Amino acid sequence: MSATTLNPAAYVDPRTLPGEVGMVESPRKRWLPFNIWHLVLFPMALIMVVPLLWVLVSSLETLNQTRHFPPILWPGTFQWSNYPNAFNAAPFGRYFINTTIVTVTVVASNLLLCALAAYAFARIDFWGKKVLYFLLLATLMVPLQVVLVPTFLIVKDLHMLDSLAALIVPNLANVFGIFMLTQFFRTLPIELEEAARIDGAGRLKILFTIVLPLSGPALATLGVIQFLWTWNDFLWPLIVIQTPTNFTIQLGLMNFQSAHATDTNLLMAANVMSTIPMLVLFIAAQRWFIRGIATQGLKG
Amino acid sequence: MQISAGRAAVAAADEAKHRRRGDKGRRPGDSLAGWLFVLPSVVLIVIFGLVPIVWGFVLSLQKASLISPDRPFVGIDNYTKIAHDPLAIQAAQHAVTYTFLFVPISMGLAMFVAIALNRKVALIRTYRLAVFIPVAVSTIATGVMFLWLFDKTFGLANFVLEKAGLGPFGWFDSVKGALPSVVIMTVWGWLGFDAIVYLAALQGIPAQLVEAAAVDGAGRWSTFRNVTLPLLGPASLLLMVWSTISAIQLFDEVFFVTKGGPVNATSVPVFYIFKLAFTSSYGFGMAGYAAALAYLLFVVIMLVTLFQFWAGGKMVHYSA
Numbered sequence: 026m027s028a029t030t031l032n033p034a035a036y037v038d039p040r041t042l043p044g045e046v047g048m049v050e051s052p053r054k055r056w057l058p059f060n061i062w063h064l065v066l067f068p069m070a071l072i073m074v075v076p077l078l079w080v081l082v083s084s085l086e087t088l089n090q091t092r093h094f095p096p097i098l099w100p101g102t103f104q105w106s107n108y109p110n111a112f113n114a115a116p117f118g119r120y121f122i123n124t125t126i127v128t129v130t131v132v133a134s135n136l137l138l139c140a141l142a143a144y145a146f147a148r149i150d151f152w153g154k155k156v157l158y159f160l161l162l163a164t165l166m167v168p169l170q171v172v173l174v175p176t177f178l179i180v181k182d183l184h185m186l187d188s189l190a191a192l193i194v195p196n197l198a199n200v201f202g203i204f205m206l207t208q209f210f211r212t213l214p215i216e217l218e219e220a221a222r223i224d225g226a227g228r229l230k231i232l233f234t235i236v237l238p239l240s241g242p243a244l245a246t247l248g249v250i251q252f253l254w255t256w257n258d259f260l261w262p263l264i265v266i267q268t269p270t271n272f273t274i275q276l277g278l279m280n281f282q283s284a285h286a287t288d289t290n291l292l293m294a295a296n297v298m299s300t301i302p303m304l305v306l307f308i309a310a311q312r313w314f315i316r317g318i319a320t321q322g323l324k325g
Numbered sequence: 326m327q328i329s330a331g332r333a334a335v336a337a338a339d340e341a342k343h344r345r346r347g348d349k350g351r352r353p354g355d356s357l358a359g360w361l362f363v364l365p366s367v368v369l370i371v372i373f374g375l376v377p378i379v380w381g382f383v384l385s386l387q388k389a390s391l392i393s394p395d396r397p398f399v400g401i402d403n404y405t406k407i408a409h410d411p412l413a414i415q416a417a418q419h420a421v422t423y424t425f426l427f428v429p430i431s432m433g434l435a436m437f438v439a440i441a442l443n444r445k446v447a448l449i450r451t452y453r454l455a456v457f458i459p460v461a462v463s464t465i466a467t468g469v470m471f472l473w474l475f476d477k478t479f480g481l482a483n484f485v486l487e488k489a490g491l492g493p494f495g496w497f498d499s500v501k502g503a504l505p506s507v508v509i510m511t512v513w514g515w516l517g518f519d520a521i522v523y524l525a526a527l528q529g530i531p532a533q534l535v536e537a538a539a540v541d542g543a544g545r546w547s548t549f550r551n552v553t554l555p556l557l558g559p560a561s562l563l564l565m566v567w568s569t570i571s572a573i574q575l576f577d578e579v580f581f582v583t584k585g586g587p588v589n590a591t592s593v594p595v596f597y598i599f600k601l602a603f604t605s606s607y608g609f610g611m612a613g614y615a616a617a618l619a620y621l622l623f624v625v626i627m628l629v630t631l632f633q634f635w636a637g638g639k640m641v642h643y644s645a
Contacts, residue, residue, distance in 0.1 A: 060444070063446060063447075063448075066446070066449075069452070069455075070452045073459065076470050076481075077458070077470070079481050080469075095484050096481055138365050138366045141366070144362060149358055149359040151355050151359020151363075153356075154359060163378075164374035164375055164378065167374075168626070170576065171620065172378055172380075173602065174381060174384055174389075174619070175377035175378075175384060178380070195369075198365065198366035198370060253460075257463035260580075260599075263580075264599075278469065279581060296469045299463075299466060300462055303461045303463070304462070307460065308458075315457070318460070319525035
């Protein structure tokens with residue numbers, strides 16, 4: 026097993042990522058008024074989307090309509106008031122603000138700190154670099170669940186428990202971001218940077234004026250995936266946050282579910298509200314999510 | 326976050342590739358500059374990444390609680406206890422069952438779906454979005470959705486199955502059905518991810534290869550079996566490693582949706598570790614034992630990953 030073949034990027038040409046080029050057209054005689062693949066694709070897409078649509082429909086029904094069998098698939102009139110009612114039944118505004126603070130800080134910090142470190146790993150030959158790089162890589166092998174107890178104790182000793190700091194500080198820089206950007210920086214032509222050095226530019230200036238402007242795709246990919254991880258994270262917030270005013274959306278939704286398990290319409294409205302921001306981002310930045318998944322195997 | 330051994334192996338392989346390039350020689354000031362650039366990240370990763378790894382091992386040799394600072398050493402007692410703990414063994418059995426259901430089902434479906442999505446037909450972008458969209462939905466939102474979908478009394482799933490003359494099923498509330506229900510829910514959540522990886526791999530297959538097979542008279546099935554499937558080997562291997570790792574670490578869905586029940590039917594290792602360390606179920610005093618279980622789980626994951634890469638390396642054909 027050679028090094029290149031282990032890397033998913035080696036068999037995926039970034040120019041042929043899903044949604045771009047390289048699709049297969051099969052010229053066949055048509056005996057239907059539409060392509061026969063629709064008979065496979067349509068039911069498939071429907072099965073994936075029906076659960077989401079069912080949530081949406083339920084969020085617009087009255088409580089009595091949800092307590093009905095067979096289920097009412099079309100309520101007739103929409104109970105829009107479920108949304109303000111759900112929003113006011115729990116401090117969802119607070120949850121959104123908390124999650125936004127945490128996510129934006131973590132994403133911005135990761136882009137900056139990982140870029141700095143990755144630039145050094147890709148371009149500067151400093152003492153101890155190889156040992157350090159492998160030490161960092163070793164931490165990638167250990168999943169969070171395995172170091173849960175000691176990480177909790179460290180956060181506790183730093184007096185960060187039950188505060189947004191507990192969600193932010195441990196995640197300010199992550200090894201995968203460093204690794205991914207290091208890989209990317211190595212693919213950039215070094216000539217521009219060498220020319221700038223001869224002109225007397227410092228390392229920081231080279232990073233910010235030459236390297237980063239060429240790294241849009243890598244930064245966008247890292248940014249959206251980090252956003253998804255942080256926004257949807259559950260286990261870590263569950264362990265370090267207790268006070269409802271510090272809840273993230275995921276914790277808030279969990280709490281809402283246990284308090285309103287039988288208010289199905291409100292619960293589904295809360296579910297829609299908590300999911301919409303991420304869905305909008307996903308649809309808007311689809312190509313970067315897909316790039317992150319297809320070339321790096323990053324899962325939310 | 327699903328970062329783990331599989332991805333680390335990919336990273337290490339990439340690093341090994343670059344190491345072979347000779348260094349150009351260190352310039353004065355490079356060491357200082359380099360360390361200044363990496364310092365912020367390194368400090369954070371040492372505190373929240375490396376120290377917990379070492380401390381976790383120390384804890385696994387102690388009788389520890391999250392509340393009391395008194396943590397006497399007990400040697401390897403925590404590890405020897407595992408073999409006699411029926412709840413740990415039960416959790417491991419559930420993890421094995423879940424993994425053997427989840428990995429083949431999600432990968433098989435994803436390959437089929439990706440092949441269908443690799444067609445140039447009208448609305449293909451809409452179809453793709455429909456399949457990819459669960460990637461953006463959190464595990465909790467998925468849980469809320471499936472609790473309602475699989476509701477015994479009012480759920481859509483029982484309604485549809487009743488029309489087909491089946492059911493009604495108890496889903497998450499039935500001892501036999503709970504784990505399979507979790508499989509269905511997590512397959513829905515993962516299918517988009519797997520399909521993206523497969524679709525990217527399919528689009529990397531040169532059209533000439535498929536055409537050449539057709540010219541040689543190979544039928545559709547034969548082309549798929551002898552050309553497409555082998556070329557999907559590397560993607561399949563990576564997906565298998567990643568989905569196995571995440572299946573062994575199943576937690577969110579079980580914690581939120583089934584709470585390990587009914588009667589422990591869906592208790593899995595990380596859930597059990599969580600309960601031991603962070604809940605009052607075992608009096609908060611089991612953090613050391615939980616750390617030992619976590620370390621053992623880590624070793625198992627590493628061994629499974631190494632085995633998969635070793636076995637996969639023998640079987641997978643690399644075209645590159």
